[in-house]
Amino acid sequence: MRPDFSAQPRPPRASFADLALLATAGFVFLSAAWTSWRASDRLSEYRAAAAQTWAAAKAERRASVHRHARSPRAALGAQVATVFHASPPVVLRDLQDLLPADVRLASIRLEYGAGLRVWLQVVARDPAAYDQFVDRLTVSPHFDAIVLGSESRSGEMTTSIAASYREGHAQ
Amino acid sequence: VIARRIALSLIAAAALLYFALALPRQRAAGAAADDHRRARAALQEARAEAAAVQRHRQEGARLLAALAQASPNPTLPQIRTRALQIIGAAPVSNVRLTVTDRQGATPPSVRVHAQGSFLDLVSLASRFDPDHGFVLGEVRLTATRDREPGAATLELAALVPGGGQ
Numbered sequence: 001m002r003p004d005f006s007a008q009p010r011p012p013r014a015s016f017a018d019l020a021l022l023a024t025a026g027f028v029f030l031s032a033a034w035t036s037w038r039a040s041d042r043l044s045e046y047r048a049a050a051a052q053t054w055a056a057a058k059a060e061r062r063a064s065v066h067r068h069a070r071s072p073r074a075a076l077g078a079q080v081a082t083v084f085h086a087s088p089p090v091v092l093r094d095l096q097d098l099l100p101a102d103v104r105l106a107s108i109r110l111e112y113g114a115g116l117r118v119w120l121q122v123v124a125r126d127p128a129a130y131d132q133f134v135d136r137l138t139v140s141p142h143f144d145a146i147v148l149g150s151e152s153r154s155g156e157m158t159t160s161i162a163a164s165y166r167e168g169h170a171q
Numbered sequence: 172v173i174a175r176r177i178a179l180s181l182i183a184a185a186a187l188l189y190f191a192l193a194l195p196r197q198r199a200a201g202a203a204a205d206d207h208r209r210a211r212a213a214l215q216e217a218r219a220e221a222a223a224v225q226r227h228r229q230e231g232a233r234l235l236a237a238l239a240q241a242s243p244n245p246t247l248p249q250i251r252t253r254a255l256q257i258i259g260a261a262p263v264s265n266v267r268l269t270v271t272d273r274q275g276a277t278p279p280s281v282r283v284h285a286q287g288s289f290l291d292l293v294s295l296a297s298r299f300d301p302d303h304g305f306v307l308g309e310v311r312l313t314a315t316r317d318r319e320p321g322a323a324t325l326e327l328a329a330l331v332p333g334g335g336q
Contacts, residue, residue: 019174028182046207054213060214084230087300088296107311
């Protein structure tokens with residue numbers, strides 16, 4: 001005997017709360033998908049922009065190096081400009097301002113070219129005085145590319161320092 | 172019941188999508204943005220450096236032209252006389268002067284060795300300047316404390332653009 005389906009109770013229809021839950025879940029899913037897509041999009045955008053900008057910076061540096069490699073006359077011209085901005089009294093005055101009382105310069109060598117390289121032979125009464133000089137030198141706007149020589153750190157110290165003079169801060 | 176299951180599945184999928192994909196990519200995008208900022212700073216620095224090199228170069232060419240105009244092609248004796256005048260005006264001793272003529276593309280040069288007070292020697296070195304037709308190449312000052320306080324030795328090398336022969 002076949003069952004009488006019409007006599008069975010009908011399955012309950014989805015309530016308003018269920019539909020609202022479904023809609024909210026759908027919205028949450030779409031939001032997550034959109035956020036993922038947007039993050040991916042931004043990631044590729046920033047990566048491409050960064051790569052492009054790094055390449056431009058590299059090209060600019062290459063061009064700058066190329067400008068440095070020039071004729072002997074241009075090199076001499078650059079040397080004249082360096083001497084003009086960084087004459088010995090100017091450089092020595094800037095060095096003098098950095099010297100603590102217990103530090104003296106045993107010798108100074110100024111090497112002029114496209115820039116000015118300064119070589120110092122330093123005598124410090126004690127390591128603390130030398131440390132103070134190094135601290136002042138490293139924060140000075142007049143000197144960069146500093147190379148500190150070997151130091152013994154026992155009693156009176158004699159050591160060497162090399163640095164580049166920054167002409168832009170000469171005056 | 173089915174609607175609730177679907178809703179829960181969607182929420183689970185959304186959570187998975189967010190934590191597995193969106194969040195790592197947002198972090199990576201933040202790192203890429205930082206990298207982009209660093210690249211922009213590097214580019215600005217490179218441009219500033221290139222501009223400074225260009226200015227330095229132009230200024231050098233201008234100064235060199237002015238120098239050539241002020242003292243056009245001095246002969247070796249003229250260079251020597253000029254160097255002796257500068258040295259003679261300074262209170263220094265034990266002076267040794269060497270004048271070398273043009274050698275190929277290298278312009279004539281002078282080398283000076285002198286002894287005196289540190290300040291007098293710095294003043295002497297600074298007078299070998301473009302106004303007197305010289306371009307300093309190297310200046311070395313060494314303290315000679317065994318002689319007297321403030322005493323030093325100067326060794327100087329300078330070029331004379333456009334001069335010689």
